[in-house]
Amino acid sequence: MAFPRPDAESKVFFQSILPPDPRIRVQPMFGNLAGFVNGNMFTGLFGSEVFVRLPEEARVRLLSEEGASPFEPMPGRPMTEYVVMPVAWRNEPEKAQTWVERSLNWAGGLPEKAAKPKK
DSSP, X not given: OOOOOOOHHHHHXXXXXXOOOTTEEEEEETTEEEEEETTEEEEEEETTEEEEEOOHHHHHHHHTSTTOEEOOSBTTBOOTTEEEOOGXXXXXXXXXXXXXXXXXXXXXXXXXOOOOOOO
């Protein structure tokens, strides 16, 4: 299965909404980009969509926003804790930044995930 690829504008937007936090590591993920804190993915870019990882209460709140949806990188296979932010927020980056910061703060409190050894 081929995953969608982000365009240059999407990459610039994604980078622009990341907080200036030295704990954040951005790395390629399936031809896209993802942000990690303590080895845990907390946000990412999937084609032109930006998603965030949130606890249940915050997920419900974000999903109530028009244009938000569960993150399903493969049809019928949602990633439970992840929500795609509304595309319209590209015109309101402060909203997107607020949710990325919430995601970072929550994921930053999760137990550190050890890096998998490279083969």
